[in-house]
Amino acid sequence: MLRIPFPEYLKEINSKVKEFLEKKEFKVGEMNHVLINEYKPGQGIMAHTDGPAYSPVVATISTGGGQLLNIRTKENKEIIHSVYLEPGALSVLHGALYSELHEIEENLSDDISRASNFHSLSSPLENGNFLISRQTRISFTFRNVRSTRFLPKALLKTLNFDSVS
Ligand SMILES: O=C(O)CCC(=O)C(=O)O
Numbered sequence: 270m271l272r273i274p275f276p277e278y279l280k281e282i283n284s285k286v287k288e289f290l291e292k293k294e295f296k297v298g299e300m301n302h303v304l305i306n307e308y309k310p311g312q313g314i315m316a317h318t319d320g321p322a323y324s325p326v327v328a329t330i331s332t333g334g335g336q337l338l339n340i341r342t343k344e345n346k347e348i349i350h351s352v353y354l355e356p357g358a359l360s361v362l363h364g365a366l367y368s369e370l371h372e373i374e375e376n377l378s379d380d381i382s383r384a385s386n387f388h389s390l391s392s393p394l395e396n397g398n399f400l401i402s403r404q405t406r407i408s409f410t411f412r413n414v415r416s417t418r419f420l421p422k423a424l425l426k427t428l429n430f431d432s433v434s
Pocket residue numbers: 304306314319329354371408410
């Protein structure tokens with residue numbers, strides 16, 4: 270992957286993510302990659318692993334609405350965890366779970382009673398109901414790409430980047 274600088278607003282968020290990961294003693298290099306996904310209600314992401322191009326510590330910030338993330342075993346696709354990614358939350362996928370599959374189902378609502386983190390959620394129940402309607406969710410997923418290449422300074426300048434972060 271080619272290195273280009275993060276925009277200013279992401280640099281600030283990235284340094285907070287870094288601070289958090291260091292405090293929790295996660296062993297990961299600099300987060301040099303961010304993927305921004307937008308999910309409208311009813312949209313999700315199919316079961317997948319992030320693979321060997323990244324270090325196995327991935328940090329995701331959720332904004333907008335929440336979504337339930339399932340972790341499935343690679344072997345028989347059984348759901349072993351469901352975590353509700355609520356707005357404002359930072360979630361970290363690491364360790365043994367990194368190599369299993371994760372997915373977000375294409376639903377219009379999420380049953381948060383299924384969530385392993387149910388008791389630590391701050392999301393209020395909707396009318397005492399465990400089903401939370403989806404709102405558009407935008408996630409920021411920070412990763413460490415193990416192998417990157419620098420672009421020549423002249424090319425960065427042509428592309429309007431002043432420096433590489
Ligand atoms: O948006 C999320 O929370 C998950 C994103 C994800 O799994 C991916 O982009 O590979």
